[in-house]
Amino acid sequence: MNLNKRLVAALVGAIAAPLIVVIGPAAIASAHGYVNAPASRQAQCAAGTVSCGDIKYEPQSVEGPKGLRSCNGGVARFAELNDNKKPWQAAGVGQTVTFNWTFTARHRTASYQYFIGNTKIAEINGNNQQPPATVSHKVSMGGRTGRITVLAVWNIGDTANAFYSCIDLNVGKS
Known part of the structure; x- marks a missing residue:
């Protein structure tokens, strides 16, 4: 037995x-990192500002291959981040916006990129260094005004992936 x-x-x-x-x-x-101010779409989900699914529990996890131009980073379960019909709150800003990143795992960084549509409006070199727990970048809106969505991308230095955050803004003249 x-x-x-x-x-x-x-x-x-x-x-x-x-x-x-x-x-x-x-x-x-x-996971990893996202823009928390002005509040990105995933930050709004996490705060309960907008009703969302799984992303509300892990706003830092919008990770996908480098080179994408989608709010969800190609992650199907976060597809609602691409839904422009949701009531995303647009932060009122001037011509220069400070984007604040929060990291829960700090990967070596190749670069940070900011896009409006397919137009890159800024790129900041990460020098393949590990960032501190928070990072801020001042980015010019290039004379644009009105409601826009900025795609912020954190390109990782030691993997083929990046992290994606979309931020809705109401840009005024300054």
Whole structure:
């Protein structure tokens, strides 16, 4: 009987070990960074300003391959970030906007990029250094006025991925 218990225990261990290896890293990989001011779309979800799904629990996790131009970074479960019909609050700003990033895991940084549509309005070199817990960039809106959406991109230096944040703004003249 003792031998049977050992066989059952070994069998359970052999089945469970691969599952733990596969599930374990996914469960602990929580993530990374986003623009929290002016409030990005995922920051608005996390704060409950706009009703959202899973993104409200992990605003820092909008990670996808470098080079995308979507608010959700290509992550299907965060697709609502691309929905311009949601009541995103637009921050009133002047011609220069300070974007504040918050990081929960600080990866070496290749660059930060800011886009309006497909037009890059700023790029800041990250010098392949690990950033502090928060980073701020002052970015010119280039004379644009009215309601716009800025896509902020944090390009990671040691992976092929980037983190994406869309920020809705109401740009005034200054």
